[in-house]
Amino acid sequence: MAQLVTIFGGSGFVGRYVARRLAQQGYRVRVAVRRPNEAGFVRTYGVVGQVEPVLCNIRDDASVQAAVAGADAVVNCVGILAETGKNRFEAVQAAGAERVARAAAAAGITRLVQISALGADANSPSEYARTKAAGEAAVLAHVPGAVILRPSIIFGNEDGFFNRFAGMMGPILPVVGANTKFQPVYVDDVAAAAVKAVNGDVPAGIYELGGPDVRTFRELMQDTLAVIHRRKLILNVPFFAASIMGGVLDMVQGLTLGLFTNGVLTKDQVQNLKSDNVVSEGAAGFEAFGIVPTNYHAVLPSYLWKFRPSGQYDAIKASAKNLRG
Template identity: 65%
Template sequence: MTRLVTIFGGSGFVGRYIARRAAAEGWRVRVACRRPEEAGFVRTYGVVGQVEPIFCNIRDDASVAQALNGADAVANCVGVLDESGKNTFEAVQDEGATRIARLAAADGIRDFVQISAIGADADSDSAYARTKAAGEAGVLQHMPQAVVLRPSIVFGAEDEFFNRFAGMSRFGPVLPVVGGETKFQPVWVDDVARAAMAGLSGTAKPGIYELGGPDTHTFRELMQQMLHVIRKNRFVANVPFGIANLMASGFGAVRALTFGLIKGPITHDQVANLRQDNVVSGTHMGFDDLGIQPAAMEAVLPDYLWRFRPSGQYSTVKESAKKLRNQI
């Protein structure tokens, strides 16, 4: 019988790539998410009826149990970068992950993949990092055979990293960043999905994997490479952490006064996260242990950032024409 995988957060950035790969490998895929009516696009990843989006609230036992019914494997991709209402870091990344693992264990499910993040640390100044670590601990308590994946910053066509800053570059000659010298090891989203499939299929050794791309760059260097891809000249200005915290306080006040309707571009927790390098430590397993050669950032960025170029999809054509004219 065809195996069934339940992917919590399967319509999100990382989750949709896992869903696509699972469907391509012949799995039946259940995409558990908060808004299944907006996740219809996942149905196209397989044949009719192979991929099904369903409603699930990971803060509720009954909802999670229903999503797990009949599943052979589970992937939890749910996470938040910013708290909103009841979806706090603790409720989603700690209690939610632990709840899924506890109920999966009760159902006798063996293969479990938890998407965490490099920097997960119970002693971190960042609530995001602390609750990621707490979620890992809760998962491993109930599912000691689980595969925990800790990617560095994840990039891809739907990312909220390069797309966000490329969009910001439209508004002036200066591109501000917080933590310009902080190091990252960007990893392609489909490589993370490949690692997740190794865990779901039971071919990966249980434990923690740190996933980083082939190159390490500072935040400033990443922005410079992104600007090169989109053919724009901007000054990348580093915002000191002290000023960033003052900005976060101001944006936090505006958010409180508008009851959350207006959200600022930076929070105190994000500033705390940006103080720490986001790279593979070498103390855990990685892509090599999975037999995966991660893709280079330079090979992927042009495939989706072209829309931010001055001439969009025609930029390369114009550049080629210009070179040809110069040769005549």
């Protein structure tokens, strides 16, 4: 019988690509998610019964234990960019990762892949980065042979970065930390690395994953505007102003008991944006997996076209104008 891999967060942005690649390689895939009724699309990644969503809450011991039961390997893709309700950084990224690793170790599972993030640092002023580091430490404490992947900002069809900024309305595009550097990495490249780790193709350890280009936030926005054929003023918002803005929005979310969800800017995100998000010198990366990372210039037009003035017909209209001239 084919081996079984449990993917926590397997219907999310990164998880769905991991699930698809594992299914293509013949694995049985258990997609552990909070809302399995909304994750039915993962079934189409394999033959009937090969990929199945199951109910799981990473904050609950029994739920996690049930999800890993009978599995041969585990991939944890769960993470949050902002806190809402009971989904706090500590509960999800630190305690949640520890719970997954503890359950895997108790079940005798030695192949565990943890999707972390570049910038994970126990001493960071950002709680996001601190809890990512705490999650890594907990994973290695329970499963010393785990593989930890630290990607930079991830791009792809369903991403929340390029899609978000491309979809902003108005003549001004505000950014916080215009000179902060990123190394955008393609989601399917991250998934390919995760699958190779599941296969046991790389030694245990921490791998930093970045694309072939290092660009500032401003340069990424300039490239985005070029792809969507729009002209806007890119306005750098100073960190002090952004911190005040994020703090106020966080407070409003707290005062409304979650009725207002701060999906604009949090104070913790401002802290993150103060540090470059690039691969460290000498760090192990894609080369260890035999993967040549994809250039974001080659992929952005395939999904950002919908933000162009005339959408999919933008190029046709431009061509028609040339003919009339």
